[in-house]
Amino acid sequence: MNACKAALRSAAPDIEIWENEPMSRHTTFAIGGPADLFLLPRTAQELSAAVAVLRGMEVPTLLLGNGSNMLVRDTGVRGAVICTAELDDVRTGEDGTLTACAGALLSRVARKAQRAGLTGVEFAGGIPGSVGGAVFMNAGAYDGQMAGIVCRTDYLDGKGEMHTLEGAAHGFDYRRSIFRDHPDWTVVRSTMQLAPGDPAAILDKMTDLAQRRRDKQPLNYPSAGSTFKRPQGYFAGRLIEDAGLKGVSVGAAQVSEKHAGFLINRGGATCEDMLRLIALVQKTVQERFGVALECEVRII
Ligand SMILES: Cc1cc2nc3c(=O)[nH]c(=O)nc-3n(C[C@H](O)[C@H](O)[C@H](O)COP(=O)(O)OP(=O)(O)OC[C@H]3O[C@@H](n4cnc5c(N)ncnc54)[C@H](O)[C@@H]3O)c2cc1C
Structure with a gap:
């Protein structure tokens, strides 16, 4: 990563670069291990310089907006994360x-x-x-x-x-x-x-x-909104509720009691907890109703 950092510094001298930045600080699930490099470009020029360097060096690169639709693994992100938060005009x-x-x-x-x-x-x-x-x-x-x-x-x-x-x-x-x-x-x-x-x-x-x-959403807990896409002809939340899964937990990951379409982090949930809960919900809904729930949340 040192060669990559040096190339970034030379192409965009003022770009903010952090190392081993926990992704749990940048996702609304508050879950995710460290990113090797975390970049915060402040201008479109810095963004384009960073993209050119990282893609040119074939460094795996993840674009991050507000992290509200991402579930990042506990092992984190190898390569670089480019966060667009400062580009907000x-x-x-x-x-x-x-x-x-x-x-x-x-x-x-x-x-x-x-x-x-x-x-x-x-x-x-x-x-x-x-x-x-x-x-x-x-x-x-x-x-x-x-x-x-x-x-x-x-x-x-x-x-x-x-x-x-x-x-x-x-x-x-x-x-x-x-x-x-x-x-x-x-x-x-x-x-x-x-x-x-x-x-x-x-x-x-x-x-x-x-x-x-x-009124309807558990906004007081970390989540990524609706975890699953709406299956044709159904509502994911209703299927999950009718399968009796409201309130079911794996570790600190829980199917919200307020809105079953939201899987929430009750505090300290790991990505592994959340993935196991997602799998449990998918399996139960498939068995009960024959409907395959597809994740809307991006698993990184
Ligand atoms: C409480 C809550 C309620 C929600 N309600 C809704 C809702 O009503 N409707 C809905 O659709 N969603 C909802 N969401 C989900 C989420 O907010 C949306 O999907 C949102 O559009 C994701 O934007 P983000 O910036 O957080 O993306 P991120 O989570 O940061 O990224 C999502 C994907 O977009 C890519 N990406 C981000 N920025 C760029 C970029 N500049 N260029 C290329 N790729 C990029 C990422 O790499 C990733 O693959 C909700 C989430 C929460 C937590």
Whole structure:
């Protein structure tokens, strides 16, 4: 890793580099062992220099947004993690567009749109992810998904060169986008097409959606939201509840008593606990209802 650090320092002298950084500090599950190298670029130039060096040296590289859809193994991440948290600029345009850098949190994006009198992104205000992670996942809730608003994305390819995707080229589908097929691509910024709206009405909608989350979701425990994708024709949470799994634990990993679709960390859960609980839920639901539950959470 020393040669890699030296190359990074030479390409991006001011880039923040930490060694053996525990991923449990950077995931909403609060689970995960150390990353060999953890990089915090502050500019798009630093990001592209880091991508070019790491991909050029064939160092395994993981892009991290807000870590709200990741379960990282207890052994950690070999290679480098690039965290986009510092790349968080959000701007609105005259034409009803909003452009946000990859690390901008969706809560900030939604607030900025509301203040500018732009409607369309309220659904995302309570999703605790970054723009990069949300585009990668085609995050969605209630009446919306990223696919409905994202019209343009600038990204870096595996060599660190910038390209632009427009419209259907994003390949959006349920909880996926073209970025899933190209793990060496990095979302740098995305533009969303929004519509003019009344700021007070937009705020009311955001407040209502936030309340609905607080009422239904176990937000006081570390989790990654819904652990499983919605199987066609069913709700994962309902199947898990009907299988009698609410409250079931493996170590400190537990099926939430409040919302069975959420697996939570009751405090000190390991990735191994969580993986065993995921397997138990999948096996039980398969046996009881013949439905295969697929993980929405990315296991790293
Ligand atoms: C309490 C709670 C509620 C949630 N509710 C919802 C919900 O209603 N709807 C929903 O869809 N999700 C929900 N989620 C899950 C999660 O917030 C979303 O999937 C979110 O979009 C993930 O964004 P992130 O920045 O945290 O991504 P991360 O977890 O950091 O990363 C997710 C994936 O995206 C990749 N990635 C991240 N940034 C980039 C980038 N710049 N370029 C390329 N790849 C990148 C990562 O490598 C990884 O594979 C919830 C999670 C929690 C904890």
